[in-house]
Amino acid sequence: MNINDFNFAGKKAIVRVDFNVPLNENGEITDDTRIRGALPTLKKILADGGACIIMSHMGKPKGKVNPKLSLGQIKDAVSKALGVPVAFAPDCAKAADAAAALKMGEALLLENLRYYPEEEGKPVGIDKEDPAYDAAKKEMKERQKEFAKTLASYADCYVMDAFGTAHRKHASTAVIADYFDADNKMLGYLMEKEVKAVDNVLSDIKRPFVAIMGGSKVSSKIGIIENLLGKVDKLILCGGMTYTFSKAHGGEIGNSIVELDKLDVALGVEELAKKNGVELVLGVDSVVCNDYDFASASVKPGADIKVVPSNQIPANYEGLDAGPESRKKFCKALEGAKTILWNGPAGVFECDDFCDGSRAIGDAVAKATAEGAFSLIGGGDSVACCTKFGLTDKVSYISTGGGALLEAIEGKVLPGVAAIKG
Numbered sequence: 001m002n003i004n005d006f007n008f009a010g011k012k013a014i015v016r017v018d019f020n021v022p023l024n025e026n027g028e029i030t031d032d033t034r035i036r037g038a039l040p041t042l043k044k045i046l047a048d049g050g051a052c053i054i055m056s057h058m059g060k061p062k063g064k065v066n067p068k069l070s071l072g073q074i075k076d077a078v079s080k081a082l083g084v085p086v087a088f089a090p091d092c093a094k095a096a097d098a099a100a101a102l103k104m105g106e107a108l109l110l111e112n113l114r115y116y117p118e119e120e121g122k123p124v125g126i127d128k129e130d131p132a133y134d135a136a137k138k139e140m141k142e143r144q145k146e147f148a149k150t151l152a153s154y155a156d157c158y159v160m161d162a163f164g165t166a167h168r169k170h171a172s173t174a175v176i177a178d179y180f181d182a183d184n185k186m187l188g189y190l191m192e193k194e195v196k197a198v199d200n201v202l203s204d205i206k207r208p209f210v211a212i213m214g215g216s217k218v219s220s221k222i223g224i225i226e227n228l229l230g231k232v233d234k235l236i237l238c239g240g241m242t243y244t245f246s247k248a249h250g251g252e253i254g255n256s257i258v259e260l261d262k263l264d265v266a267l268g269v270e271e272l273a274k275k276n277g278v279e280l281v282l283g284v285d286s287v288v289c290n291d292y293d294f295a296s297a298s299v300k301p302g303a304d305i306k307v308v309p310s311n312q313i314p315a316n317y318e319g320l321d322a323g324p325e326s327r328k329k330f331c332k333a334l335e336g337a338k339t340i341l342w343n344g345p346a347g348v349f350e351c352d353d354f355c356d357g358s359r360a361i362g363d364a365v366a367k368a369t370a371e372g373a374f375s376l377i378g379g380g381d382s383v384a385c386c387t388k389f390g391l392t393d394k395v396s397y398i399s400t401g402g403g404a405l406l407e408a409i410e411g412k413v414l415p416g417v418a419a420i421k422g
């Protein structure tokens with residue numbers, strides 16, 4: 001079913017949203033992008049004369065109740081954004097009465113789905129090597145179905161609008177869809193928009209296509225990097241992951257972040273790029289520091305910051321940002337791009353001393369966009385970069401998904417989409 005063709009009048013809709021918003025130590029929302037992202041769907045349901053049962057996860061409570069990750073903390077913000085009072089069900093699996101009491105035009109927010117291990121459907125407290133693991137997994141899958149059935153029982157129809165978790169086959173993102181017929185389940189507006197943005201990049205690639213992959217680890221991005229090497233004209237690699245490349249070539253990288261068991265993976269990426277005729281763009285210099293505190297995202301008093309070649313980083317120093325020559329190289333590579341995908345910062349952008357690399361990339365992406373490129377930004381940190389540098393209106397599309405976006409770009413069918421579209 002298409003959400004535009006569905007009339008919610010008189011219906012209770014259970015909507016999976018991604019309200020996994022960042023909170024500060026006082027439980028206040030520091031970025032409400034995800035709440036705003038879900039509003040078109042929720043408002044359509046209410047405007048039609050329906051009722052919303054809103055469900056989400058927050059953080060990683062690992063199947064246990066954790067008040068720090070309670071969605072109760074954001075109830076008032078959701079209510080304010082929606083413009084209607086929002087009731088709260090403090091146990092998502094025991095919300096039948098609250099759902100039954102819900103009147104049309106009202107909304108009910110369920111407590112964090114991941115307080116229940118059934119949401120993710122992974123057996124708890126048992127190692128994969130344990131001979132009893134398979135039986136435990138089977139049992140958990142049955143419990144997951146029961147959990148999904150309970151959630152489904154609250155509503156007349158189901159809307160999947162949580163792109164950020166659409167790559168997971170969880171009770172609320174996929175399994176629940178089995179309990180609704182095709183006419184009563186659909187993707188929400190945000191999901192439709194996200195899926196269209198990916199299609200825009202993949203189905204009709206305007207060249208040159210330049211991808212920028214940054215962030216801390218090669219290992220978490222290798223799937224997408226290999227996949228992109230079959231699609232892009234240029235691949236800019238930046239951020240902490242590039243020290244694994246320097247090291248693989250025998251460079252001195254001091255204390256920089258590195259994955260020593262991935263040196264061959266880095267060399268493999270270079271070989272594949274060559275084979276596919278993709279220009280691999282790596283930084284040449286780094287901004288390094290000898291006393292940076294990751295926990296407080298600050299440079300310790302008296303610490304030294306300087307620029308050195310990325311393969312000659314002194315012992316006791318670590319590379320934390322792209323140096324000026326690298327920035328120039330990245331910006332040059334983005335000149336004239338017609339399709340751009342950016343995932344992952346070029347440095348520790350959270351600290352103002354090490355955000356220039358990410359800022360330079362952001363500015364170059366904005367410039368290319370102004371000259372006609374389609375730019376797709378995904379992953380929490382690249383989105384945070386765009387916000388920090390005031391670029392949100394200067395790029396084509398900012399995705400709410402990190403892992404989900406990358407898997408979609410890899411060409412994988414997301415379980416959250418498959419559950420609706422079959």
Ligand code: AMP
Nearest residue numbers: 215216217239240257319320344347348
């Ligand atoms: P990821 O989750 O892999 O996309 O990585 C994002 C994180 O990478 C951000 O929190 C950055 O601070 C971090 N990062 C970027 N460059 C570096 C670097 N050179 N050293 C350590 N961390 C980095």
